[in-house]
Amino acid sequence: MATERLDVIIFGATGFTGKYTVYEAVSVLKDLRWGIAGRNREKLQTVLKEMGAKAKKDLSQIPIIIADVNDDASLLEMAKACRIVVNTTGPYRFYGENVVRACIEAGTHHVDVSGETQYMETMQLKYNERAKERGVYIVSACGFDSIPADMGVVFVEKNFDGVVNSVETFLTTGAKDVSPDTKSAGINTGTWESAVHGLAHSNELLDIRQKLYSEKLPKFSPILKPRLLMFKSSEVNKVCLPFPGPDRSVVMRSQRFLYEHDKKRPVQMHAYVGFSSWTAAIVVAIFATFFSLMTKFKLGRTLLLKYPSLLSGGFVSTTGPSEARMEKSFFKMTMKAKGWPSSQRLAEGSDQYTEPPTKTLMVRVSGPNPGYGSTCVALLSTAVTILRESNKMPSTGGVLPPGAAFSKTSLISELEKHEHGMKFEILANK
Known part of the structure; x- marks a missing residue:
């Protein structure tokens, strides 16, 4: 008699993100049946022991599955053993596709924490139709x-009581009660490696998008123009730069999907990140320019990958941030x-307004430990x-961004249930 499928398997559980996903x-x-997977049984057992002690829970009976990203047969067996794979094994550019392919073949859903734009859009280009045939998300x-x-954009639209034309996001991060411990590394090398390879191959995006979207979305007025490269934001009282992450590309993919499938007017969006002073913003801008230039050359990439702590001023570490900092x-x-x-x-989502916007809504999404707390809770909440x-x-x-997949679900409520989840709140409605 075949063994009943687990609900969830956390793949890559021995990695830095993976082990904190096990903790959350x-x-x-x-309330679900879950297990963990990776290449090394002893290391997986150690993770269960370590995270079980941290959570004050005996995890010794959690099922362990042996699977390797370079062994397609093991990936297929892992995918067949559960209803959804929670994949924490990055950089996804190198290790993601084989897992996606195995999940689709097995009829198993798949979620991950990739912030790698080329990977995400390539997966949509290559596997969306096959995933739809298999009924897999x-x-x-x-x-x-x-x-x-x-x-956050989904939350905005649910609470706007009207039609949203545009959203601007302003991200700020920090640490409470700053002490020497909180000045440890901020991220682990896996996140750094993903950024290096993502920037190095950013020129691939144009070709991917031309194949992915044969037709451009119509332009809706008024067009949201990007702000200056550096500016003081009255919204958050910070000096802001354009946010270099994947947020805008992910949001725009969701908005295109909702326009094409629900005939909803797409929301325009630009993303920014805020700093406490002009000096801090200038230093970050200089480093970002240096980092970007280094990724364009083989020698630069080699140095960035070989000496992450040195070239990031200690912000990146193979051991990741300390517990105190997180x-x-x-x-x-x-x-x-x-x-x-x-x-x-x-009357129609495709109709054009002739009058400028007259309504404003301010909201905030917040949470603790964005890299390895809120992230892990969010990842598991999408699986649930x-x-x-x-x-x-x-x-x-199909292959979908979160907003397209979960816009009609209670994901936001699920995120708000947990200690290390995320809070969504309205600040002002005018």
Whole structure:
């Protein structure tokens, strides 16, 4: 008799993100049957022991599955053993596709925390139709990149009482009660490696998008123009730069999907990140320019990957941030939406307004430990939502961004349930 499928398998559980996903699974997946997977049984057992002690829970009976990203047969067996794979094994450019392919073949859903734009859009280009045939959901960007922005726009539209034309996001991060411990590394090398390879191959995006979207979306007036490269924001009282992450590309993919499938007017969006002073913003801008230039050359990439701590000023570490830093860190994403009240709603989503927006809504998405707390809770919450509310998701399945996949579900409520989840709140409604 065949063994009954687990609900969830956390793949890559011995990695830095993976082990903290195991820790959060104790509470987020408490009503589900879940297991962990990776290459080395002893290391997987160590993770269960370590995270079980941290969570004050005996995890010794959690099932362990042996699977290797370079062994397609093992990946297929892993995918067949569960209803959804929670994939924490990056960089996804190198290690993601084989897992996606195995999940689709097995008829198993897949979520990950990729912030790698080329990977996400390539998966949509190559596997969307096959995933739909199999009735499988493949959803990336299910962590700090880019749940706050993408589900934040969903939250905005649910609370706007009208038609949203545009959203600007302003991200700020920090740490409470700064001490020497909180000045440890900010991220682990996996995140750094993803950024290096993503920037190095950013020129691939144009070709991918031309194949992915044969027709451009119509332009809706008024067009949201990007702000200056550096500016003082009155919305968050910070000096801001354009946010270099995948948020805008993820949000725009969701908005295109909702326009094409629900005939909803797409929301325009630009993303920014805020700093406490002009000096801090200038230093970050200089480093970002240096980092970007280094990724364009083989020698530069080699140096960045070989000496991450040195070339990041200690911000990156193979051991990741300390427990103290993670516990004290937080993020806030303030979102400013403009549009028209419901009294001015037009008949069709494709209709054009002739009057400028007259309504504004300010909201905030916030949470603790964005890299390895909120991210892990969000990732697991998307898995829970797929298992419990697939009837509220696009009926066809497919390769989708979070906003497209979960806009009609209770994912936001699920995120707000957990200690290390995310809070969505209205700041002002005018």
